[in-house]
Amino acid sequence: MFGVLKRKPLDKLMEVLGKGKVNTSLVERRLYSYDATPIPIQRALPSAVIFPESHEDVVKLVSVCYEEGIPMFPRGAGSGLTGGAVPTVEKGVVVSFERMNHFDVNVDNATAEVQPGVITAQFQEYVEKLGLFYPPDPSSFKYSTLGGNIAENAGGPRCLKYGVTREYVLGLSAVIKDGLSIKTGNPVIKDVAGYDITKLLVGSEGTLGLITSATLKLIPKPRARATVLALFDKLEDVGKAVTKIFTSGVFPSALEFMDADAIKAVEDYKPVGLPKVEALLLIEVDGSHQSVQEDIRIIEELLRPMGVEIRTAKNREEEEKLWSARKSLGPALGNLKSGKINEDIVIPRIYLSEAIPKFREVAQRYNLLMVIFGHIGDGNLHVNFLYDKANREEEERAERAVDEVFELALRYNGSITGEHGVGLTKRKFLRWQFGDAGYELLKGIKLLFDPKNLFNPGKVLED
Numbered sequence: 224m225f226g227v228l229k230r231k232p233l234d235k236l237m238e239v240l241g242k243g244k245v246n247t248s249l250v251e252r253r254l255y256s257y258d259a260t261p262i263p264i265q266r267a268l269p270s271a272v273i274f275p276e277s278h279e280d281v282v283k284l285v286s287v288c289y290e291e292g293i294p295m296f297p298r299g300a301g302s303g304l305t306g307g308a309v310p311t312v313e314k315g316v317v318v319s320f321e322r323m324n325h326f327d328v329n330v331d332n333a334t335a336e337v338q339p340g341v342i343t344a345q346f347q348e349y350v351e352k353l354g355l356f357y358p359p360d361p362s363s364f365k366y367s368t369l370g371g372n373i374a375e376n377a378g379g380p381r382c383l384k385y386g387v388t389r390e391y392v393l394g395l396s397a398v399i400k401d402g403l404s405i406k407t408g409n410p411v412i413k414d415v416a417g418y419d420i421t422k423l424l425v426g427s428e429g430t431l432g433l434i435t436s437a438t439l440k441l442i443p444k445p446r447a448r449a450t451v452l453a454l455f456d457k458l459e460d461v462g463k464a465v466t467k468i469f470t471s472g473v474f475p476s477a478l479e480f481m482d483a484d485a486i487k488a489v490e491d492y493k494p495v496g497l498p499k500v501e502a503l504l505l506i507e508v509d510g511s512h513q514s515v516q517e518d519i520r521i522i523e524e525l526l527r528p529m530g531v532e533i534r535t536a537k538n539r540e541e542e543e544k545l546w547s548a549r550k551s552l553g554p555a556l557g558n559l560k561s562g563k564i565n566e567d568i569v570i571p572r573i574y575l576s577e578a579i580p581k582f583r584e585v586a587q588r589y590n591l592l593m594v595i596f597g598h599i600g601d602g603n604l605h606v607n608f609l610y611d612k613a614n615r616e617e618e619e620r621a622e623r624a625v626d627e628v629f630e631l632a633l634r635y636n637g638s639i640t641g642e643h644g645v646g647l648t649k650r651k652f653l654r655w656q657f658g659d660a661g662y663e664l665l666k667g668i669k670l671l672f673d674p675k676n677l678f679n680p681g682k683v684l685e686d
């Protein structure tokens with residue numbers, strides 16, 4: 224549809240941006256044609272990789288691309304799992320935001336102005352030293368960028384209590400069709416003027432425009448935090464325990480689930496001494512020193528009578544060990560089989576006890592190894608089907624099993640994705656979730672921001 228990019232438009236890009244910001248070397252183009260998506264996806268070698276250094280650079284870049292009909296594929300750290308940052312047509316250019324990595328914190332207003340290329344962990348560490356807190360914590364936080372997090376509306380364990388990235392974005396600057404600059408929102412908590420374009424752009428996966436800066440909300444850093452490990456002999460008790468915790472007045476800052484296969488995968492990959500049990504919950508509580516102690520006592524009193532063993536991390540080192548086990552699950556599964564389809568469906572918490580055994584039935588019916596883990600507190604589960612990459616027949620079985628998992632999630636009034644986004648890999652399921660009328664509305668919104676379909680074409684919506 225787009226063909227191959229001629230030399231002339233590339234020269235034009237070099238002319239307006241400067242040669243140092245437009246890289247056409249084969250090595251660089253290859254390197255930037257991948258992201259972390261674990262399954263085979265449509266991929267093309269881009270014509271160039273562009274490294275803007277300012278909002279003005281992005282305006283110039285989009286103006287030329289819009290004039291010349293050049294598709295743009297925005298990219299943060301490339302840690303996305305659904306092909307969001309991957310170029311799909313040769314005529315396209317990858318726009319890497321790695322050089323736009325500055326931020327300013329306003330301590331008194333508890334807000335920050337950030338550029339998209341800032342690494343999430345570096346920002347979090349900085350604000351915590353100032354007594355502030357930026358909670359969104361995707362497991363990829365050590366290398367993913369704030370721009371990528373915003374474009375994906377990323378979440379993580381702590382989003383259970385504190386909300387996902389969208390809750391923390393007060394405003395944005397972006398460049399849309401024809402190189403038009405837009406500024407949305409303000410550094411204030413309350414702002415109900417007009418339609419909420421900020422919230423619309425968060426999670427738009429680079430399909431509506433290029434985000435060049437964001438105003439983020441910060442909150443006070445909790446004074447104390449503790450992690451509890453709850454060990455289960457019966458899988459079906461996990462859902463009951465989660466309900467008990469949430470009806471007890473305790474609001475955990477994170478509540479993560481691992482089944483027996485997930486525990487084994489971690490112990491085989493990077494052993495931390497997790498015991499062999501049917502399932503475990505990793506529970507984090509935060510607040511004041513007193514409230515944290517009180518919360519732990521309540522959790523113990525609730526779960527011990529169910530026959531659940533409780534262990535509390537004694538110090539920061541033990542806590543970090545437990546959380547590193549949870550966060551290393553993604554790579555750990557790579558040790559079990561060469562192929563993996565990792566989905567991140569969401570179902571309302573009340574249906575968890577009923578739904579998890581149903582997912583197991585799907586795996587048994589398709590004769591597949593399945594590992595479940597994830598953010599059970601907010602119903603966001605990572606259902607992983609593992610297969611041998613050399614075995615096409617097994618891979619096809621895994622693809623059919625995933626279709627059934629999505630159908631189940633939607634039947635329970637859930638979502639096809641809680642944090643990884645739609646990208647390329649879940650496009651076909653989006654219409655299932657939105658229905659025909661809702662899907663047409665999505666297409667209308669895309670047309671308004673990007674009438675030539677040049678921002679991340681082929682992502683989220685089917686061409």
Ligand SMILES: Cc1cc2nc3c(=O)[nH]c(=O)nc-3n(C[C@H](O)[C@H](O)[C@H](O)COP(=O)(O)OP(=O)(O)OC[C@H]3O[C@@H](n4cnc5c(N)ncnc54)[C@H](O)[C@@H]3O)c2cc1C
Binds near residue numbers: 299379
């Ligand atoms: C091991 C591992 C664990 C993970 N755990 C989690 C998790 O717990 N929670 C979670 O939510 N995700 C998780 N992810 C997925 C991924 O890390 C997140 O989606 C993250 O937000 C992507 O950030 P990135 O900087 O790598 O963006 P990229 O992957 O480079 O891009 C992601 C999307 O954002 C778009 N984009 C990037 N920058 C801009 C911009 N400036 N303007 C417009 N669009 C832009 C891209 O086009 C793409 O569509 C995990 C990934 C890995 C590999």
